[in-house]
Amino acid sequence: MSKKRQYGEGGISEYRTKAGPRYYIKYMALRPDGTRSAVLKRGFVNRREAASALRAELRNLETGQWVDVSKQSLSAYLAEWLDGQRLAPSTLSSYQKNVRLHIDRHIGKTPLDRLTGLAIDGWMRKLERSGRADGAGGLSARTVRYVFTILRSALADAVKHGHLAVNPTDRSTPPTASQARPPEMQAWTAAELARFLGWAEKYDSDMAVAWHLLAFTGMRRGEALALRWRDVDLEAARIAVRRSVGLVKHKGEGEELVEGPTKTGQARVVDLDAGTVERLRRHRAVRGALSPELIRGTAVVLGDLEGNHRHPERFSRRFLGHLKRAQRALGDDRVPTIRLHDLRHTHATLLLADGEPVKVVSERLGHASATITLTVYQHVHPGMGKQAATRFATLLDEASEGRPAE
Structure with a gap:
């Protein structure tokens, strides 16, 4: 039976279920549309639980914190x-x-x-x-x-x-950040990278330019594929990374390539070494010989022979195909298996291992802050730990040699 309450206080009622008696609460509330109507909530296992819920609802009504919860799916x-x-x-x-x-x-x-x-x-x-x-x-x-x-x-x-x-x-309890860690990144040594790029230059010079550019600038795949000739200043030896191209899939409607901002939404300038500049000059000359349209300012630097963006996923698969051929030619141990994205990790790891300031590496990669760079590259390249130990011992030896004898 319902317990008698004053108007506006709401009420508690019992009802029967297969699992036994349950209780529901009922009270009047002002809806967002200005109408006043009854609110009913079921499922309380005892009267005490129902009374506690009712008090909380009425308190929220009095303080203006009541929410007309949605029954929308x-x-x-x-x-x-x-x-x-x-x-x-x-x-x-x-x-x-x-x-x-x-x-x-x-x-x-x-x-x-x-x-x-x-x-x-x-x-x-x-x-x-x-x-x-x-x-x-x-x-x-x-x-x-x-x-x-x-x-x-x-x-x-x-x-x-x-x-x-x-x-x-x-x-609720989602997987922790530690449990959801990305797969361990791989990075080539300088010798392994040099072997692969040397092989690629002989096997397919057109695609070798792409692998070289990714490895020597640390650009993301989408950024490299969106690069246009107007973004490349060969005289100043620098490129402007302004946008990225990505694959957008629509259910039942196929997929399309869409240009947008970089991952951080910020443009950046990446300086180039003389060797990369020379490779880009040769690449531009070859494409210009095919068609002047392929070297216009708006033309895509790493586009296909019709001047279109390359498909990102096929681009990655092509790299893996080249890598497998290089392994057959050079040996698996001389060019270990990595992903295309690991060329970016290789760029960062080699620079950091050689003592390049984290801020400089962070700016080249286009990270939002140097903290991200430090977090991503907490690992050490083979030999870095030994170098650090040797440097520390050397510092102490030098200090000891210069210390007055006791």
């Missing part, structure tokens, strides 16, 4: 949320793909007001066990953390706009 809300985001096309495409594959399929039908930290934990554990879209097992901790970050951001906006009172992801 999570999928419907996320679709609206994504439509309102100002993101780079490639980032938006990634968000849409991950929402579709890893959120909508599992918890998309859940009403916003029924999402709990416990339910979100269960969802993440399921992704870890069997979340792959192809049914071949679970997702990595890194991917689960990435998808969780998307959901957390979306639900934070739901709280901000009054659709939720609290963010349920605040009460």
Whole structure:
């Protein structure tokens, strides 16, 4: 039976379920549209729990903190949320793909007001066990953390706009940053890089320019593929990195290459060595002989023979194909397997190992701060630790030699 309360205090009532008696609370609230109507919440296991929830709701009403929580499904809300985001096309495409594959399929039908930290934990554990879209097992901790970050951001906006009172992801346990660490990076030694570039020059000089440019500047793949001749100043021996090209995939509509800003949104200037300048001069002359259109200011430096951007993923596969051929010719131990992106890591690692200031390396890479460079390159290149130990011992030996005898 309902316990009698004064008007405006709300009420608590009991109802029967297969699991036993449960309680619901009911109170009047002013909706955002100005109408006044009853709010009902069910599922409390005892009267004490229901009374506590009712007091909290009434307190929020009195202080103006009450939120008319949404019963909209999570999928419907996320679709609206994504439509309102100002993101780079490639980032938006990634968000849409991950929402579709890893959120909508599992918890998309859940009403916003029924999402709990416990339910979100269960969802993440399921992704870890069997979340792959192809049914071949679970997702990595890194991917689960990435998808969780998307959901957390979306639900934070739901709280901000009054659709939720609290963010349920605040009460959940995603994979830690340590568990979600990216795969260990690989970097070539100077000798290994020189062997590969020397082989590539003889095998395919057109693509060798691309591998050389990436290794000698530390540019990201998308930045190199977006480079235009107007960005290259061969007289001053420098290039301006202003944009990046990325692959955007649309469900049911194929894919497209889209130019946008660099990863940090900031342009930068990268100085070139004399050898790289000379290679770019030869590359420009060869392309100009094919067609004047290929060396206009707006022409893409590393474009295909029709002047179009190269497909980023095919570009990476082509590097791996060249690397395998180089390994057959030179030996696996002389040019170990790395990814295309590891040319960037090689650039940074070799410079840092040789004592180049972190700030200089950070600026060449286009990191937002030198702190990021230090964090990414905490590892030491083979031999760096030994060099540091030798230097320290030398400092002490020199100090001892100059110290007056006791």
